[in-house]
Amino acid sequence: MSDEQTEMVLVTVDEEKCIGAGQCEMLEEDTFYVDDDTVIAKVIGTGMLERSRANLIVETCPSQAISIVEASAQESPVGDAQEDSGAEEADPS
C-alpha cells in the first residue's frame, strides 16, 4: 500500500515523555530540534513527514514521545499504523 506509506502526516512530540535522546533530530534535522535549554525536542518547520518515515521515527524514539497526529477519525487508528510499520526493520542505529 505505497499510497499510504508516502502520504504526508503531521508528527508531534509529547514534552512530558521526551528524554532528549536526539535520535529524531539525527534522522530528520528539518523536522526536529532538541532545545539546548530544556533538552526537549521541538517540532520545527511544517512537521510533515512521509508516513513510512514518520513510522520509523515513532519507532526509533526511545521514550515513545513522538506520535502521528491523525488527520481524521475515519482513518485507521495510530496503533494499527504502527503495527504495519514493520517494527523489526526499524534499525535504531
Added chain:
Amino acid sequence: MSTTTTPTPNITDPSLYLDGIPHERFAEIRNADGLMWHDYHDGGFWVVSRHADVKTVSKDGKTFSSAVGMTNLWDLEADAIEARRSLIDSDAPDHTRLRRLVARAFTPKNIRRWESTVRDITVELLDAYVAKGEGDFVAEVAAPLPIRVILTMLGVPVEDAGYLVELSNFLVEGTGDTQSIPPDAFGNTTPLRLLPFNSPASHALFEYGEKIGDLRRADPQDDLVTSLVQAEADDGDRLSGSEYRNLFHLLVFAGNETTRTGLSHGAIALADHPEQWQRVLDDSAMVETATEEILRWSTPVLHMRRTTTAPVELGGTHLDAGEKVVMWYASANHDERVFANPHTFDVGRTENPHFSFGGGGPHTCLGAFLARLEVAVLLEEMAARKMHLTRLGEPVRVPSNFVHGVLSVDMAVEARS
C-alpha cells in the same frame, strides 16, 4: 500458555563466563515455550531471552519498572535501594528529569563535536602501541581510550585517569564472587551493601566526584561536571547531592568499562577473523556496519533486570505484579529469529538491530553515540595504519554474569602502511 521450569538452566554462575557467553544454554532457553524460570539465591527470576520479548520489556517502563527492584540481578534492602539509586534505577518522572540533565551532551549532534578529541586520543594510543610492537591490547588501547574521553568530557584532569581506571577495575570485581580489596579500602566506612557493586571503590569514586564537584562550584568550567553541579545549585530539588554522586559514578563507570569491553572484543574478533578485517581495509564504507557488528558481537552488558508493576503476559507466560524479569542481551543479540547466522562475525551485516545498548525504551544507553564514535574512530585509525593484530595468547576474561569483560589479551601489532 506454558511455562518451563525444569531443568533450571544455570546462567548466573560467574565462572561460566570465563569461557565466554554460554550460547548453547541461551539457545535452549530461547527455543523453549514461554519464559523460563531461573532459581537464584532465595528468589528467582524469569529469563527474557528472545529479541522480541527484550524489546517489549525495554519499551514499557511502566509495566517493567527499573526503580522498584532496581536493575541488578540481586535484591536489595530498602535503605540500600535509596542510597544507590541513580538514573539507571529510576522510573518516570524522576528518570525523565535526571536524564534531561545529562542528555544534552550526549545527543548524536553534540557527540559529533567530540570526534577530534576521540581521534587525537586514539592516534596517540595506537602509535604508542605500534611502536612497542606487542602488548596487552586492553591495557594499551581499550582501557585508556574510553576513560580518557569521558574524563575529558566531564572535565577531570588527565593525570587522574590512571586512578579512575583502577577504581573501575575494582568495581567490576564487585559483580563477580571475589573482591581483592578489603571493605575499608580507600578509607571507606560505609557498609558495602549501601555501595554500588558492593565495592569500597564506589566510596572512592563518590569522594572523587565530590571533590571535583566542589572545584567546579567554586570555579565553573565548560564541562559536564559544571553543568551537573549547576543543575544542583539552580534549584535544590532538581539534583540532590546523592543524585549528583550517583550520576558522576554512573558516567565514569558506564562510559568506561562497557566501551573498553566492546573495543577489546572488537580487536580479538578482527585478529581471529583476518578476512573480515581485510574487508574493512578494502572498503572504508564498511566501518559503519563493522562498528555495529562489533557491538553486537561483544555485547558488553550481558543483562539488565526489571520488576513488573502489574500482571502482564510476556512471551507466552503470565506474570504477576512484583515479579523479577531479567533481559539477557547476550541472548537477544544471537536470536536466530532476527539475525541471519548469529554466530558468524560479519562486518558487512546490514540487518543488525542489536540490543547491546538495551532494547530501546527510556533507559536506552545514554552514551550509545559516544561509544559508536569510539569504535568507529578506532577502526578508521587502525585501517589508516593498515594495522594487523595477531593474538599471542588467550584473552583473560572477567568472571562475571553482568559484564562480558576482558582483563587482558596479548597481541602482536604491525602497521603495514
